Amino acid sequence: MTRIFAITMGLVCLLTITAFGQNGGRVWLDEVEGLMDGEIPIPGGPVTFHMSHQNYDPVNKVKGMVNGYELCATGGVTWVGSWGLDPSFPANDWFDLVFSIGQFGWDGAGCDSVRFGGSVMVGTGLPPGFFGPVYYITVDFDDNSAFIGETFCLDSAYCPPSGNWMWSYGSAVGAFPPDWDGPHCFDLVSCCRGTRGNVDGDPADQVDIADLIYMADWMFSDAGGDPDDYGPPPPCLAEADIDGSGANDITDLVGLVDFMFNGGAPPADCP
Incomplete structure (x- = not known):
């Protein structure tokens, strides 16, 4: 009798799993x-965090979801933030009742929060078995050498009013609550590594004739002084400060020429 009961309960559980799938x-x-090498360079360009979702359930769609994030930094680091949907994610079609992105207390310092959430009326929702990119958060840090050595973290967070980190299947x-692989923390470091001179931002960190040409194009115009005809600025201005004076000027260009062709002093060490 006990064995029959166990088999019966096992079949019930199996049918339940088959009917409702694997939730979460x-x-x-x-x-x-x-x-840059897994760290945030200062100064540097924007840093963009791309978030993806996976619906474990092979049968049921996610009808409503709320996912909030908190971005925090130590030591008075400041930034400008932006956010949006991955181009491949049809949020307004799948979440036809509402899909919204809201920020809370966002002032570019300390801790800022942003929430992504949506709910269906008759829409697809997050389909069964979905796996892919959904949205992103971009942070552009202010150029301040005092930020070097600080830390920036991204983590899940409660955001009002719908609030809790949650997916609803109805x-x-x-x-x-979906699993989350965070928090994720990153050190803020100088964009300049080793010795200066990698003016063009070569990933191999080589100092060569390409850096000299890049610096000359940046400093001098070929067409009568039109600002649009100047070359782009170096990705890291500290790399172009060849003599380490704290300023980018003609002495840096002359110093790089002397180093390459006249046996002059090598570029100064990075800060």
Whole structure:
């Protein structure tokens, strides 16, 4: 009798799993653009955090979801933020009742929060088995050498009013907090590494004739002084400060020429 009961309960559980699938999902930091060797360069360009979702359930769609994030930095670091949807994610079609992105207390210092959330009326929702990019957060740090050595972190967070980190599959299935692979923390470092002179931002960090040409194009115009005809600025201005004086000027260009062709002093060390 006990064995029959156990077999019966096992079949019930199996049918339940078959009917409702595997509930829950995950959110993870899929890619970070703008890092240098896994760290945030100062000064540097924007740093973009790309978030992806996976719906573990092969049967049921996510009918409503709320995912909030908190971005915090130590030591008075300041930044400008922006956010948006991945171009491949049809948020307004899938979440036809509402899909919104809201920021809370965003002032570019200390800790800022942003929330992504949506709910369906008759829409697709997050489809069963979905796996892919959904949205991104971009942070552009202010250029201040005092920030070097500080830390910046991205983590999940409660954001009002809908608030909790949660995915809902509807009353018949339930609601579950998706897994999250954070927090993620990054050191803020100088964009200049080793010795100066990598003016063109070569990933191999080589100092060669390409750097000399890049600096000359940046400093001098070929067409009567039109600012539009100047070359782009160096990705890291400290790399172009060849003599380490704290200023980018003609002495840096002359110093780089002397080093390359006349046996002059090598570029100064990075700060």
